[in-house]
Amino acid sequence: MSNKRLNLSVMAAIVVFPLALHADVYKLDAVETTAIQASMVNNDGISDGFLDKNVTVGPLGKKKAIDTPYQINTIPKELSENGQAMGLEDVVKYIPSAQIEYRGGADLGRPQTRGMRGEVVANSFWDGLHIVSTTATAMEMFDDVQIINGLAGALYGPTAPSGIYSFTRKRPTADYENTVKMTYGYKGYGEAMADVGGMANDAIGYRAVVIGGDGEGYVDNSALRRKLVSLGLDFHLTDRLTLETNFSYYNYIKEGYSGSYLMPYTALGVAKYTLPDAFDATDKKYGPNNGGREITTTTYSTKLKYEIADNWHAEAGYLNQRADRDMYISSSTFNSNAGTYTPAVVKVSPMAARFDLDSWMGYVTTEQNFLGLEHDLALGGNGYRWDIYGADGSRRYVSSTTDVESLTLADTIKLNDQWQTVLSTSKSWIDKDAYATTGATTSEIDNDGYSYAASLIYKPLKNLSFYVTYADSLQQFDPVTYLNKTFILDPYRSKQYEIGSKLSLDRVDLSAALFQIKRPTAYLGYDGIYEIQGDQTNQGVEFMASGKVAESVALFGGVTYTDTDITGAKIANVDNKQAIGMPEWQANLLAEYTVPSFKELVLSSNFHYTGKRAIDPANTQWADSYFTTDLGARYITKQLxxxxxxxxxxxxxxxxxxxxxxxxxxxxxxxxxxxxxxxxTLFLGDGRNVTASIEVKF
Structure with missing residues (x-):
């Protein structure tokens, strides 16, 4: 344990322990034992809006969405279930400001918002604890995933300006939760799932999700296999103290699907060939049978929640995660303007073969009145240790180690009934070491710094809010391996300006924001040095709406416009150009229709649009825009x-x-x-896929 990490633990104990000594004078009914909250979607479909519902904002804890100075969108389990989603890649389309960078594929990609590339660990959480984002994730384990758009380092420690993805695991419920589900894909994939939970007695609650699936995907001769075991046990030690424990094992195999395609570009950033129209992803000739991946992720975590007093709450947690990634990539390279390519040769991926992660957090929150003002205070810290293993032939070796620790202080100050401000800052320490395949150290970073954020919220009416937010955040570069060496750069700063508004009507909620984010970019220059060489500035506007527009019609969707501009590049030909892969326009609309004369039947449609994207730094070639339509139907009955x-x-x-x-x-x-x-690198989008299921609740 590093000295800084020990100091953090001691400081947290100094804060919490004296408060605990005074806790016995208070009578509390019970500790909050479940993370399940009312969401924007009920058991049957989209419900009335979302702004009055609770969201979790790092150490600030639970807030009503309308009272937060950020754009926060929630994808609840009902959207995942009704869309028959397996992974995050299947549901992120519902949020138009969100994307997944297909680094290794959609199921292994980096989640992001507002066109900013995400990080592997810093921007993703399970129950407030850092996790690996670039591994397969089974959505069946979670009640929801909340996405905070943009920059949030002042609350979460050093992060990319790519948003925060926060998953809430399913927890034991007071009433028994017993569900079995059988799923069938039209090419032959079959799957069985059981989701059971309840209270074993007054002191112990349980929740278990088990999945087994095997068969052919939407590509002939492909293979898809899933095995999941997820178990949560809650121990109510006293009426104020609860211990939550979790274990999950997820094995995911996907083979025979289309691989990636490489478009080379010149030293001036110009694509060498004309990009052809996209191929048919369902055609087996684009998916080598021996190409694919096997991803195994094992996670242990525990969290202690303590209601110290009526207005004092403390929680602390620890998580250990190992993600093994056996990847056999198939990358074809375009070689002419006619769209021909050099066929893929399946080989072991040089990408990270294993991630080992330990993460931790601890916070104390309280509501106090002083100096004539109401304060909602939060103090605590979080951090992680992350080892990356590279693949060198048949062996794995540690290519880099990252240690990050942060202390955070945040205060929500209610100035009066209409005005409040949110102030937050974090002090972070970042240690990184990179290694060659021989074990020799190739790069060392030991740095620290502060992140800040300040917001002002104005609510002229109870159902209407306006806000302005400024954020200045520390960010670390992910380690980058090139020619058997791993490079690490000093941390740098990202800045964001945001103005937004939120309106909750009778049955429909609306939110909108204007934003600008600026961050440095890094790449390997002509001199063979990997360093910062320019900036990326993204600015745009986003809009979201959700609710029932008629008794039988509900909508959930929005639109985002983002302009991405590269400045300060050392190659004049690519200066002031759009960043590769970032669409200017993205939109999604999910609509549900409950048949009035037959209310057990709900019909749904989802329409998704992504605009054109540059495929070379000089912006001479573009991937076409695309529009997809998903249709669905569900029948709900108590008669079967x-x-x-x-x-x-x-x-x-x-x-x-x-x-x-x-x-x-x-x-x-x-x-x-x-x-x-x-x-x-380009990946084909999924082809037509048909799925049917029957779910029974007991």
Whole structure:
């Protein structure tokens, strides 16, 4: 344990322990034992809006969405269930400001918002604890995922300006939760799931999710296999103290699907060939049978929640996660303007083969009145230790180690009934060491710094709020491996300005924001040095709406416009150009219709649009925009089996639209899309996929 980490633990104990000594004078009814909250979607579909619902904002704890100076969107489990989603890549489309960078594929990509590339660990959390984002994730484990758009380092420690993805795991419930589900894909994939939970006695609660699936995907001769075991146990030690424990094992195999395609570009950032129209991802000739991946992720975590007093709450947690990534990539390279390519040769991926992660957090929150004002205070810290293993032939070796620790102080100050301000700051320490395949140290970083954020919220009416937010955040560079060496740069700063508004009407909620984010970019220059060489500035506007527009019609969707501008690039030909892979326009609309004369039947449709994206730094070639349509139907009845039976049918991409879904600068030479000669990696979007299921609740 490093000295800084020990200091953090001691400081947290100094803060919490004296408060605990005075806790016995208070009578509390019970500790909050479940993370389940009312969401924007009820058991059947989209409900009335979302702004009056609770969201979790780091150490600030639970807030009503309308009272937060950020754009926060929630994807609840009902959207995942009704869309028959397996991973985050299947549901992130519902939020138009969010994307996944297909670094290795959609199921292994980096989640992001507002067109800023995400980090592997810093921006993703399970129950407030850092996790690895670039591994397969089973959505069936979670009640929801909340997405905070933009920059949030003052609350979460050093992060990329790519948003925060916060997953809430399913917890034991007071009433028994017993569900079984059978799923079938039209090419032959079959899956069984059980989700059970309840209270073993007054002191112990349990929640378990088990999945087994195997068969052929939407591509002939492909293979898809899933095994999940997720267990949560809650121990109510006293009426004020609860211990939450979690374990999960997820094995995910996907083979025979289309691989990636590489578009080389010149030293002036110009694509060498014309990009052809996207191929048919359902055609087996684009998916080598021996290409694919096996991803195994094992996670242990525990969290202690303590209601110290009526207005004092403390919680602390620890998580350990190992993600093994056996990847056999198939990357074809375009070689002519006619769209021909050099066929893929399946090989072991040089990407990280294993991630080992330990993360921790601890916070105390309280509500106090002093100096004539109401304060909602939060004090605590979080951090993680992250080891990356590279693949060197048949062996794995540690290519880098990252240690990050942060202390955070935040205060929400109510000035009067209409005005409040949110102030937050974090002090962070970042240690990074990188290694060659021989074990020799190639780079060392030991740095620290502060992150800040300040917001002002104005509520002229109870159902209307306006806010302005400024954030200045420390960010660390992810380690980058090139020619058997791993490079690490000193931390740098990202800045964001945001103005937004939120309106809650009778049955529909609306939110909108204007934003500007600026961050440095780094790449390998002509001199062979990996360093910061320019800035990326993203500015735009986003809009979201949710609710029932009629008794039988509900909508959930929005639109985002983002302009991405590269400045200060050392190659004049790529200066003031759009970043690779970032669409200017993205929109999504989910609509549900409950048949008035037959209310057990709900019909749904989801329409998604992504605009064109640059595929080379000089912006001479673009991947076309695309539009997909998903259709679904579900029938809910109490007349078949158990307490309730739900029959679902989903047809995703019903028109079998052919499109380039993933576009990103594919190597260290052009990691951020503004570099010297390199390649852009492209992935095909999923083809038509039909899924049917029957779910029975007991």
């Amino acid at each position: 089996f158990g307490d309730k039976t739900i029959l679902r049918l989903s047809v995703n991409n019903i028109t079998n639209e052919k499109y380039w879904a993933g576009v990103y600068a594919g190597n260290v030479a052009g990691l951020d899309g503004d570099a010297a000669a390199g390649t852009t």
